[in-house]
Amino acid sequence: MIVSMILILVLPLLFMGIITKTKAVWAGRKGATILQPFYTCAKLLGKTEVHSHSSSHIFRWAPSLALAATFVAALLVPFGAKSAVLGFRGDFFLFMSLLALAKAVMVLAAMDVGSSFEGMGASREISFTAFLEPAFLLIIGSLAYAGGFDTMGQLFYRHTVNIHNEWSVIIAVLTALALFIMLLVEGSRVPFDDPATHLELTMIHEVMVLDTSGVNLAFVHYTAALKVQIYASLISYFLIPEGMGGTMITAVFLLCSLALAVLAGLVESLMPRYRISRNLELVIIPLSIALLVLAALIVHNLGGI
Amino acid sequence: MDTNVLNKNPFLILKQPGLMEIADFYTAIRQLSALGYFPLFYFGTSGGELLCGMAKPELPLELLRTAFPDNRQYPSLSTDIPAFHIFERELYEEHGIEAVGHPWLKPLRYPAGAKAQMDDYPFFSSESSALHEVGVGPVHAGVIEPGHFRIICHGETVEHLEIQLGYQHRGVCKLLADGDIRTKMQLAEAIAGDTAIGHGLAYCMAVEALCGVQVSPAIQTVRSIALELERIGMHLADLSALAGDIAYLSGQNFFAALRTTVINSSLAICGSRFGKRWLKPGGVNYGISAEQNKVLRNTLKIAEEQIDNCTKALFADAGVLNRFDSTGSLSLKMVQELNMSGITAKACGYAVDARKDFPIREYADFQPLIQNSGDVYARAKLRNVEIKQSLEMIYFMLSTLPDTKAEDSTVLSAPGADIMAVSVVEGWRGRIVHVIKTAADGSTEQYKVYDPSLHNWFGLALAVRNEGISDFPLCNKSFDLSYCGADL
Numbered sequence: 001m002i003v004s005m006i007l008i009l010v011l012p013l014l015f016m017g018i019i020t021k022t023k024a025v026w027a028g029r030k031g032a033t034i035l036q037p038f039y040t041c042a043k044l045l046g047k048t049e050v051h052s053h054s055s056s057h058i059f060r061w062a063p064s065l066a067l068a069a070t071f072v073a074a075l076l077v078p079f080g081a082k083s084a085v086l087g088f089r090g091d092f093f094l095f096m097s098l099l100a101l102a103k104a105v106m107v108l109a110a111m112d113v114g115s116s117f118e119g120m121g122a123s124r125e126i127s128f129t130a131f132l133e134p135a136f137l138l139i140i141g142s143l144a145y146a147g148g149f150d151t152m153g154q155l156f157y158r159h160t161v162n163i164h165n166e167w168s169v170i171i172a173v174l175t176a177l178a179l180f181i182m183l184l185v186e187g188s189r190v191p192f193d194d195p196a197t198h199l200e201l202t203m204i205h206e207v208m209v210l211d212t213s214g215v216n217l218a219f220v221h222y223t224a225a226l227k228v229q230i231y232a233s234l235i236s237y238f239l240i241p242e243g244m245g246g247t248m249i250t251a252v253f254l255l256c257s258l259a260l261a262v263l264a265g266l267v268e269s270l271m272p273r274y275r276i277s278r279n280l281e282l283v284i285i286p287l288s289i290a291l292l293v294l295a296a297l298i299v300h301n302l303g304g305i
Numbered sequence: 306m307d308t309n310v311l312n313k314n315p316f317l318i319l320k321q322p323g324l325m326e327i328a329d330f331y332t333a334i335r336q337l338s339a340l341g342y343f344p345l346f347y348f349g350t351s352g353g354e355l356l357c358g359m360a361k362p363e364l365p366l367e368l369l370r371t372a373f374p375d376n377r378q379y380p381s382l383s384t385d386i387p388a389f390h391i392f393e394r395e396l397y398e399e400h401g402i403e404a405v406g407h408p409w410l411k412p413l414r415y416p417a418g419a420k421a422q423m424d425d426y427p428f429f430s431s432e433s434s435a436l437h438e439v440g441v442g443p444v445h446a447g448v449i450e451p452g453h454f455r456i457i458c459h460g461e462t463v464e465h466l467e468i469q470l471g472y473q474h475r476g477v478c479k480l481l482a483d484g485d486i487r488t489k490m491q492l493a494e495a496i497a498g499d500t501a502i503g504h505g506l507a508y509c510m511a512v513e514a515l516c517g518v519q520v521s522p523a524i525q526t527v528r529s530i531a532l533e534l535e536r537i538g539m540h541l542a543d544l545s546a547l548a549g550d551i552a553y554l555s556g557q558n559f560f561a562a563l564r565t566t567v568i569n570s571s572l573a574i575c576g577s578r579f580g581k582r583w584l585k586p587g588g589v590n591y592g593i594s595a596e597q598n599k600v601l602r603n604t605l606k607i608a609e610e611q612i613d614n615c616t617k618a619l620f621a622d623a624g625v626l627n628r629f630d631s632t633g634s635l636s637l638k639m640v641q642e643l644n645m646s647g648i649t650a651k652a653c654g655y656a657v658d659a660r661k662d663f664p665i666r667e668y669a670d671f672q673p674l675i676q677n678s679g680d681v682y683a684r685a686k687l688r689n690v691e692i693k694q695s696l697e698m699i700y701f702m703l704s705t706l707p708d709t710k711a712e713d714s715t716v717l718s719a720p721g722a723d724i725m726a727v728s729v730v731e732g733w734r735g736r737i738v739h740v741i742k743t744a745a746d747g748s749t750e751q752y753k754v755y756d757p758s759l760h761n762w763f764g765l766a767l768a769v770r771n772e773g774i775s776d777f778p779l780c781n782k783s784f785d786l787s788y789c790g791a792d793l
Contacts, residue, residue: 026554026555027554027557027558028558116437116440117439120439120774190552191624194552196552197552198446198447199446199447199550200441201439201774201775201777201778202550202778268552269554269555270554270555271552272551272552272553272628273552273553273624273628274624274627274628275628275773275775275776276775276776277773277775278627
């Protein structure tokens, strides 16, 4: 449990540092150290905030609330241990509500500033959610259908890739793919968003926090990173077999996170961004994949084709 | 139209045509326009004259003069010749001469003696509750110049874009006309900092024509090499920035690195990566020695191979094509009617290029390259093929270039009195026109600068209509127009 808490605090920013480093290496540059996100957050935590005259108290407390909600959601996810820090049967409803709450307050805060940029970012961000939430529900449903209803942590922990069982491979690979796309969308990464761009009109996540500064900006950075890490953690558990020792779980988990960060960095290095108008077509992919997983399971349970 | 104009760029007008009746003046412009002439310049002088230069490739420049209309009003030319719309806006702003019936007679840049303030601009707006306005700038993210964009959107779709410039107005034309015309090189290079060679060369050519000087062929070749190097460097910078705007990391980094290789070649010759101080009226400050000639050729050969590889990768990437293809399209009719030039016009299939239309010695057999789709792809692809073309030209020029030194330049005598010179240069962005008119005592009466951006900005406004607002930055970058070049 202590291991999980430490990982929840440290791993997300490290994940971001590795993505940036991967991109730099690919571009032939030396790049900033992978610890740069920590330095950035430390610097921001020491800064005073600037508030726009047109913003209200919503803008001030939204980042803290989003951080709190996302943090509690992370506690429901296994982080390098056998089980999550918290957990109860059906906790995935809480998990999803917490992430939705975090998003809702950030969208409110973006609208609160009254900037046309931030309004646009909010509308783009919320349109993705409409397709990602059902996809996540379907994935949970499929896992529960396959392995019995339990806490979210257990659902992911229990399902391990077994290369001798094609159904297990199909479910794991497809679900991991859906989750990885969700990681890229929710984490505002290329090809759906570009965290490195300076062009306000093309941004999604970054433009929503244009007016945020100081401590709140540090919170926003950490929250965004934590959300990405949550998806990475869930994917990792497909490779962790049931019955593995505690230390081994942590090691495999760390390796998986590292690999996913490098993979996300490679995607950003190799792929241009999609047109925003085409983003929604592509955000539907996780939903389609999730449906495919469920269909596969049902076919399997009915005795195959 | 009895004009004493030399049929050669730079045009020297030793004896200006007589003042025409105002009605004849506009009839003549309309007749020339019907014959396929396009306006190179149209402005009012401090002496109360309207001057209009109409040009047609391979024909002498037609210069028309008239006095200001009595009540400072005349029926607008823009209604039937849209190319004049920007000139008439400038005329209205600078001299209060109103083109009656002009479709959109609003300020161009609010220069000194402004009639209104920058924060009181007559923007087009809509009362519809379904539309919203997005204002971008004048201060932008990233290191670019100031300019305000007002976008009327329907959801994510751009219905209308209005571009408000003028923030960079420095009174360049007035500064150029003030004092000895032969000492303005530094200022000319700063008209648009990214076109130091283009505007510098246009200035040099015009001043030399005024002073009755013709530089040696070797010096001319060095200048043309400088001009083409600037073109290659800026096209590479644009390809890098286009890749950056769509988050295509490889393109962004590799093209930027290649650009450095190319502009460092300028650095090695003249001590400035942007070619500043390379040229001077009467010649050059830095020649190209036999040794430098060899180094430059080798450097460019190596760069060419890498450019080929990078452009192949860029234009083979499905994701890149998806973003470039059919984004921000302009039609051939639009660019012709609105007198656009350069990449903007050539990407729509309009083969307008000062190197062919108003050739100087090096460009005897020059044929402009074009693309036909008029979208971001066409503008990017055109840059790619123009880089290749310019490289070939540089190789050829270097192979015939003797060892040249700054001492081969000519010393300029005082400019002639009461004459005019017009120079036209195809900068990397498009057609640059400089007009100098001297007074009876040989001082400069009027200096007029036209950067292609002045005409092309309107093209951007037309191109983004019905595009997604998130594609606006990409469209803007594909035009890559100059703010200070338009603001002057």
